Amino acid sequence: MNWRDKLIIAFDNGLRTVFAPAQSVRPTPGKEEPEADLTPEARHHAAALMRVNHVGEICAQALYQGQAITSGNPEIHAALQQAAHEETEHLAWTEQRLRELSSRKSLLNPLWYAGALGIGLLAGRSGDKWNLGFLAETERQVEAHLARHLEKLPAADTRSRKIIEQMKTDEIRHAETALDLGGAPLPAPVKTLMRFSSRIMTRIAYYI
Secondary structure, eight states: HHHHHHHHHHHHHHHHHHHSSSOOOOTTTTTTOOOOOOOOOHHHHHHHHHHHHHHHHHHHHHHHHHHHHHHHHHHHEEEEEEEEHHHHHHHHHHHHHHHHTTTTOOOOOOHHHOOOHHHHHHHHHHHHHHHHHHHHHHHHHHHHHHHHHHSOOOOHHHHHHHHHHHHHHHHHHHHHHHHHOOOOOOOOHHHHHHHHHHHHHHHHHHHH
């Protein structure tokens, strides 16, 4: 498959990710939990946090697509595809939770996807060890981000909590897989830049 074909597939995946309803094979975590009786303010806050998480999954899809396109190692490509599949389930879970909370997805999702795809392409072009190292560091930062959201969510919102807890478990496994496949630790300035970019994204996505 040549580069043009790969980019066409990536563009098609981008349209599906941003505009089509996501599907999940696994049951949505917490669906058996009763809906919490939240105040309007608490419901709005929970929905905004879930919108941020949904944006994170949009970005994850784009990152994995970009990294998979530029990786010539079949084992790494398969690992990236498997992780992307699980991130699709996360996308479906957060999307469903937003509907339950009577809220919406970020209006900037096409922009988030395009930016993350470009970053994924650059990471993949840097070589497999850095590609995997970037993946591992991304998942570690997402894990920390999800842990903070568990602290910020209304205590009664067990449905959202169950979703985030399972996402956190999956992200830990993705990071471990990337390191097992030969991922190299990223330089400290790169990690700092990643955290700074993530903070900007989360603050904007909370509102827009």
